Amino acid sequence: SLNPNVALPKYYEILVRMRDSDGTILPPSELIPVAEHFSLIDDLDKWVFTNALKFLLQYQKTSALLPTLAVNLSGSTVGDENAIDYILAGFSDSGISPKHIQFEITETAAVKHLSEAKRLIATLRSVGVSFALDDFGSGLSSFAYLKELPIDCLKIDSGFIQTMDNSDVDYSVVSTINHLGHIMGVSTVAEGVENKMQHQLLKKIGVDYVQGFQIQQPEALDKIIPVY
Numbered sequence: 001s002l003n004p005n006v007a008l009p010k011y012y013e014i015l016v017r018m019r020d021s022d023g024t025i026l027p028p029s030e031l032i033p034v035a036e037h038f039s040l041i042d043d044l045d046k047w048v049f050t051n052a053l054k055f056l057l058q059y060q061k062t063s064a065l066l067p068t069l070a071v072n073l074s075g076s077t078v079g080d081e082n083a084i085d086y087i088l089a090g091f092s093d094s095g096i097s098p099k100h101i102q103f104e105i106t107e108t109a110a111v112k113h114l115s116e117a118k119r120l121i122a123t124l125r126s127v128g129v130s131f132a133l134d135d136f137g138s139g140l141s142s143f144a145y146l147k148e149l150p151i152d153c154l155k156i157d158s159g160f161i162q163t164m165d166n167s168d169v170d171y172s173v174v175s176t177i178n179h180l181g182h183i184m185g186v187s188t189v190a191e192g193v194e195n196k197m198q199h200q201l202l203k204k205i206g207v208d209y210v211q212g213f214q215i216q217q218p219e220a221l222d223k224i225i226p227v228y
Contacts, residue, residue, distance in 0.1 A: 001208065001209055002202065002203045002206075002207060002209065009066065009068060010068075011067060011070070011209075012068075012069055012224075013069075013070040013072075013104070013211065014055075014069050014070065014071050014072075015028075015218055016028065016044065016048050016072075018031045032044075036074075036076070041074045041076045041077070042074070042077055044074075045072075045073055045076075045077045045083075048071060048072075049087065049090060050090060052069045052071050052101065053090055053094040053101075054094075055069070055221055056069065056096045056100055058225055059225055060096075066096075066097075067100070068101070068102055068130075069102070070102045070103075070104050071103055071104065072103075072105075072134065073103050073104065073105050073109070075108065078105055078109050078110065078117050079109075079112070079113035079116045084120060084123050084124065088124075088127070091127070098124070098128035098129040099129070101130075102130040102131065102132055102153070103124070103130075103131050104132045104133075104134040105131065105132075105134060106133075106134045107134070107135055107137075107138060107145075108138070110133060117149065118148065118149065118150070121149060122150060125152075130153065131149075131150075131151045131152055132151065132153035132155050132189070133151050133153070133154055134191075135155065135157045135158075135191075136154050136155055136156055136157055136177060137157045137159075137160055137173060137177055143180070146180070151186055152187065153186055153187045153188070153189060154177060154181040154187070154189070155190075155191050155211075156177050156178070156188060156189065156191060156207070157191065158192025159192075160173050160177075161174065161190050161191060161192045161193055161198055161202070161212075162192055164198060164201060165195070165197045171201065171205075174190070174205060174207070175205045178205050182206070187208040189209040190202045190209070191211050191212065192211075192212045193210040193211060193215060194212055194213050195214055196214065
């Protein structure tokens with residue numbers, strides 16, 4: 001949080017990686033396109049969600065306040081009519097409250113599957129799940145469709161953040177998106193914050209939260225909870 005007066009539980013975004021047979025960690029840029037090509041992206045979404053719930057169950061044993069986990073959903077899952085059922089079943093079977101999960105949907109996926117996205121968001125928000133519109137500003141239809149999606153959070157695309165300290169245009173885009181989000185009553189998150197200058201500019205603009213390497217490097221889950 002960029003507001004020092006706001007005390008919040010811990011908040012993590014769950015990132016998926018794959019370990020190759022030689023031990024090499026494969027980044028999403030190599031993993032996701034292959035999963036999409038072989039129609040395995042739905043299974044990957046389910047695996048990440050299931051393991052996020054398992055992580056929360058382990059975290060619960062520490063008696064610490066449960067964090068919120070941000071979990072990305074692919075366009076394929078957003079457009080899948082059965083997604084709502086398996087997500088609700090996951091909460092029911094695990095006993096984890098839906099308020100501890102925030103699903104992230106990219107702007108592109110939301111626009112491509114608009115009616116399905118609206119149904120998914122409305123249904124899951126009614127039980128306590130929150131939703132973020134990810135990579136906002138990267139598509140061409142941002143503002144036209146934004147008012148149709150009942151979201152809780154706007155995540156400003158990192159492409160604007162990483163150049164805003166030397167581009168008046170990108171600085172203005174970030175400021176405009178932040179202002180729009182606040183008019184709509186949703187929180188704003190700047191993605192990909194990598195240096196103190198960006199951090200200071202975002203605080204000046206009034207963005208609510210920052211995320212990126214300047215805050216913390218990604219870590220394996222077992223670094224957060226050794227027993228996981």
